[in-house]
Amino acid sequence: MNSYRYPIGTLVADYLRAAAGVFLPLALMIFTELLPLFFYIMCALVLLFAFYGLRTIRRQSTVIIVDGDGIRQEGPLGGVFDRSVRWSEVADFHLRYYSTRRDGKEGWMQLVLRGAGKGSAIRMDSHLPGFDDIVAKVYAAAQQRGLSMEPATAANLAHLGLGEDGGEVDGGTTSDGAANGSATNNSTATDAKFPP
Amino acid sequence: MFTYFTHRVLVMIPTLLVISVITFIIIQLPPGDYLSNQMAEMIASGDRAALEKLAFLRQEFGLDKPMLEQYAVWLGIWPGGNGFSGILQGDLGWSFEYNLPVDEVVGDRLFLSLVLNFTTMLFVYAVSFPIGVYTAVRQYSVGDHVMTFVGYIGLATPNFLLALILLFLAKKHFGVSIGGLMDEQFIDQDMSWGKFVSICEHMVVPVIVIGTSGTAGMIRRLRANLLDELQKQYVTTARAKGLKNRTLLLKYPLRMALNPFVADIGNLLPQMISGSAIVAVVMSLPTSGPMLVSALQSQDQYLAGSFLLFLAALTVVGMFVSDLALAALDPRIRLGSEASK
Numbered sequence: 001m002n003s004y005r006y007p008i009g010t011l012v013a014d015y016l017r018a019a020a021g022v023f024l025p026l027a028l029m030i031f032t033e034l035l036p037l038f039f040y041i042m043c044a045l046v047l048l049f050a051f052y053g054l055r056t057i058r059r060q061s062t063v064i065i066v067d068g069d070g071i072r073q074e075g076p077l078g079g080v081f082d083r084s085v086r087w088s089e090v091a092d093f094h095l096r097y098y099s100t101r102r103d104g105k106e107g108w109m110q111l112v113l114r115g116a117g118k119g120s121a122i123r124m125d126s127h128l129p130g131f132d133d134i135v136a137k138v139y140a141a142a143q144q145r146g147l148s149m150e151p152a153t154a155a156n157l158a159h160l161g162l163g164e165d166g167g168e169v170d171g172g173t174t175s176d177g178a179a180n181g182s183a184t185n186n187s188t189a190t191d192a193k194f195p196p
Numbered sequence: 197m198f199t200y201f202t203h204r205v206l207v208m209i210p211t212l213l214v215i216s217v218i219t220f221i222i223i224q225l226p227p228g229d230y231l232s233n234q235m236a237e238m239i240a241s242g243d244r245a246a247l248e249k250l251a252f253l254r255q256e257f258g259l260d261k262p263m264l265e266q267y268a269v270w271l272g273i274w275p276g277g278n279g280f281s282g283i284l285q286g287d288l289g290w291s292f293e294y295n296l297p298v299d300e301v302v303g304d305r306l307f308l309s310l311v312l313n314f315t316t317m318l319f320v321y322a323v324s325f326p327i328g329v330y331t332a333v334r335q336y337s338v339g340d341h342v343m344t345f346v347g348y349i350g351l352a353t354p355n356f357l358l359a360l361i362l363l364f365l366a367k368k369h370f371g372v373s374i375g376g377l378m379d380e381q382f383i384d385q386d387m388s389w390g391k392f393v394s395i396c397e398h399m400v401v402p403v404i405v406i407g408t409s410g411t412a413g414m415i416r417r418l419r420a421n422l423l424d425e426l427q428k429q430y431v432t433t434a435r436a437k438g439l440k441n442r443t444l445l446l447k448y449p450l451r452m453a454l455n456p457f458v459a460d461i462g463n464l465l466p467q468m469i470s471g472s473a474i475v476a477v478v479m480s481l482p483t484s485g486p487m488l489v490s491a492l493q494s495q496d497q498y499l500a501g502s503f504l505l506f507l508a509a510l511t512v513v514g515m516f517v518s519d520l521a522l523a524a525l526d527p528r529i530r531l532g533s534e535a536s537k
Contacts, residue, residue, distance in 0.1 A: 017206055028284065032272060035286035045205070052202045096527035098200035100207045100519075104529065110199070125199070151452065152528040159529045 001067040002130065006059050010127040014056040021049025064124055066134055071113065073122045083122045085115035087141040093149075095135060095156040109156060113138055136162060200523055208516050215508040216501075220267045223497045223504070230292040230495045231259060257290055270498065283505065289498025293491065298499050302487070303384065306506050308377055308395075309483040313472060313510070315399060316407040317464060324411045325457070328418025332453075333445065335423060343415065350412030359405045359478040366401070374401045375480040383482070402479055406472045410464055418457050425449035455526050462515035 025042035028034060034042060061076040070089070075081025092114040099107025109126040111134065124131065139162050142149070149157070157163040235250050254260050258269055258276055268274030270289055272282025281287045288298035331340040366374045377398045382391040425431070426449050434444045473485025484503045491500035 017202070021202070021206060028273070032280040032284060034272075034284055038284050038286075048202060048205065052198075055198070096197075096523075097529040098197075098203075098523055098527060100200070100203050107529070108199075109529075110197075110527075151448070152526050155528040 001065060002133075004064045004066070004128050004130045004134070006062070006128055008060070011056055011060050014059075015053065018049050018053030018056055021052065022046050025049075064122075064128065064134070066130075066137060071122060071134065071138070073124075085113055085122055087137070087144075089116045090114075090138065090141045090145055090147065091116055092147065093138050093142055093153070095153045095160075097152075097156050097159075109135075109160075111135055111138065132160060135160060139163075197524065197527075201520065204516060204519060208512055212509060212512050215512065216271060216505050217267060219504040219508065220270065220497075220501055221263065223492070223495070223500050224263055224266075226495060230497065231257075233495065234292075253292075257292075270501065283502070288502040291491075291496055291499040293494050293496040293499065298502050301499060302484075302502065303482075304387075305482055305484050305487060306503075308481075309472075309485070309506075310510070311395070312377070312399060312402060312406070312481070312483055313465065316403045316410070316472070317461070319403050319407040320410040320414055320464065321457075323407075324414035324418060328415045328457075329422060329445075329450065331415065332419045332422035332426065344419075347412040347415045350408045351416070353408065355405055355409060355472075356474045356478045358408060359402075359475050362401055362405060363479065374398070377402070377481050377483070402472075402475060402481055405475050405479070414457065414460065414464075417460070418453060421453035421456055422449060425452045451525070455522060458521045458525055459518055461518035461521065462511070465511050465514035 025045040029039060029042050029046075058076055058081060062081065063074045065072040065074065068087075070084060070086035072084040073082060090113065094110075094112045096110045096112070097107055098110065099105060101107070109131070111122075111124050111131070113122045124134065126132075128134075135157070139157060154163055231250050231254055235247065238247055238250070256277065258266055261269075265274060268282075269276035270282050272280055272284035272287070274280075274282075276282070282289075286299070288302070290296075291298050291301045294301045327343050331343045334340050363374060378391060378394040379398075382388075382394050385391060426445075428449075431444065431449060434448070435441075472481075472483065473489065475481070476483045476485035477489070484506065488500060488503040488507075490496075491503065
């Protein structure tokens with residue numbers, strides 16, 4: 001059984017973002033008399049980044065536990081955010097990549113995993129140590145269940161060295177060619193191919 | 197997606213700030229300002245009273261202050277003579293050329309610019325999408341050749357030339373003047389149903405003129421992307437498995453081909469805005485373009501700055517929408533040159 005937590009270094013950056021997003025608009029709202037339009041925009045920004053801050057707190061106290069049976073997310077507030085998906089019940093997964101830079105670098109991946117019940121989605125991103133291993137395990141489980149993937153997920157898996165020969169994956173393919181062994185053996189390739 | 201949205205908002209705000217700083221610096225780069233130019237003329241005519249008045253105005257509007265302070269006061273993040281009174285407070289500054297507050301000079305030009313460019317964008321997408329799909333699916337058909345020919349004409353014809361041709365044809369054959377964005381009786385009037393209808397009627401030609409090149413370019417891009425997708429193996433496989441053409445097209449190749457189409461929202465907006473400035477001069481449109489040109493020529497810094505900031509904000513918001521749509525549509529990893537497609 002392996003458990004993973006978000007490192008505090010990553011979260012500090014998010015806390016700083018949240019603080020900047022809350023306090024700068026708030027300062028403008030308090031110290032200057034804004035035009036109503038800008039006032040509402042600032043209010044929206046404060047709410048947005050306050051929610052972002054709360055979400056970061058939740059991430060800080062979230063533990064992802066992976067074992068032979070499945071994957072579990074244990075969150076704060078007495079289990080409100082707890083989720084679990086058995087490997088044998090993986091119903092759907094998406095691997096998405098986001099970057100705010102024009103050249104697409106320095107982005108992050110997000111894994112969304114759903115079990116039999118559509119509401120129980122487990123989400124994590126590539127800032128989580130061991131993310132690559134988790135993706136490989138999810139991919140292996142999806143392979144075993146013969147799940148189809150959306151083109152973006154297939155392409156992102158290929159960049160991680162998973163999927164069909166690690167090359168470009170055409171849209172609409174169901175990557176059912178790779179063996180489970182190759183999925184779990186690719187953690188080093190994953191590290192090498194993941195963008196900075 | 198929420199994290200991406202938040203990060204993207206955080207990127208957008210400094211971008212806007214940097215653009216506004218650069219805008220302000222560029223406006224001030226030529227030596228002197230509007231008042232010092234006026235002063236030179238008055239010194240030549242020996243008008244001593246006016247000189248004192250101009251010195252007073254320089255102090256009043258803070259033109260004797262450092263550039264950074266002028267900028268901060270103009271933006272409304274630093275107190276000036278009247279406390280915090282800048283763009284964030286709804287005070288766009290003073291137009292020296294018109295001797296009026298900028299918001300009174302601008303009137304509804306900014307709104308009309310927004311409406312015109314937004315409508316043009318809708319026109320570009322509404323026209324280019326079906327034609328782009330048709331020409332790709334029916335490659336080398338008569339319809340494809342005709343559309344391709346029209347597309348090349350649209351790409352090769354400068355907007356202002358098309359505007360002049362349409363002005364000429366409308367006057368010669370229909371005896372009507374299609375200049376302006378509304379009938380004369382509605383100018384400087386509050387918005388009413390009659391004014392709205394008049395704006396809609398007058399907007400048809402400018403929208404076609406401004407949108408033609410964008411539409412043509414978009415058709416070419418969508419056609420090329422869709423053709424590229426249609427030739428991939430998964431399409432052949434899906435056809436071999438008996439998937440209906442329409443279902444196949446809508447489900448996979450079209451979605452893939454839409455990426456550059458969506459990504460172009462951000463590029464299209466600045467192109468249209470800069471293109472529409474020249475068209476606005478030719479067609480006498482009461483949009484921001486002609487007044488911006490005049491303000492830049494006369495160094496009417498607050499008027500020019502307000503326009504440029506508005507246009508920059510529009511562009512940055514366009515890029516923001518485009519990036520969000522792209523991230524939602526196809527969140528796959530793209531690095532280097534691949535990412536900028």
